[in-house]
Amino acid sequence: MHHVSTKKGGKILDDVDGAIIGLLEHDGRLTHLDIAAAVGLSRSAAATRVHRLISSGQVVVRGVVHPAVLGRGALAHVSVAVAGPAVPIARELAGRGDVAFLSLTSGPYGVVAEIRGGSMTEIDRAIGEVRALDGVAGVDTLGYVEVVRDVIGPVGEVGVAVDDVDRRLLRALQDDGRASYVDLAAAVGLSPAGARRRVVRLVENNVVRVGAVVRHSGQDRQSALGLGIRLTGPHDAVVAALRAMPAVIFVARVLGRYDLLVTVRAFSSAQLVEIVDVVRQFDGVGAVDSWVHLDVVKENYASGLPA
Known part of the structure; x- marks a missing residue:
């Protein structure tokens, strides 16, 4: 809070x-x-x-749709090593429709991005295109196994099939997550009670998550830190401990050089130090690497809803 x-x-x-x-x-x-x-x-x-x-x-309330519903159920975290300035590469990558998140970072990689595709074949093709860009010295990829915590988007399996009326509702929620049921009903041709039933069903079945995104600025700006964690044993206890931490806003199980990919946020460097030290002490945590998100260039989870 x-x-x-x-x-x-x-x-x-x-x-x-x-x-x-x-x-x-x-x-x-x-x-x-x-x-x-x-x-x-x-x-x-x-x-x-x-x-x-x-x-x-300062506060924007949006509906964020599950990537599988968008036809982009394959996700990868891509770290880009740059030879030269990072900003031009970041701008080029931010223009891609399959890039949902992109940040300029500290550490060995100048840019990190989340790429979403319909299959790992699509992800592979996208990574090849990233690798071929001028100024890209190398690409390091983590494939998502499971997103277990995300304060912005829905997590878990999608529990229901989505029809055309649902899609129209989802588009309306993407535009305004706090739209009244009267307005939602008018937009899709239902009664307000019918719209409410549909929205509740979509939320309860992990199709959409409606939440506030805070646009911080000035002295209240939060710092975000990415963590790459290598485990020494099973993931269950570590994941449960991470999920219980209010500062942890994202946790994914991944394949690659790390076992877990985590994002934490705080209002000071001192708080970030405390948080990382707590994580290091969890039983089952081996090495922990970290990078600071210096500038989030793109964070758009609303694109790609099929017509």
């Missing part, structure tokens, strides 16, 4: 705003009444705060 006291667009964000942001990160469709009860405000006061956070542009 956020405990932010800083100034943004002339408005002071206090601990109540931080608590509301934390609730919306977990479930972007929480009602104003639910939020009010959780943070100890009246419904109208909660609604005013939510409206201010969203209208300021």
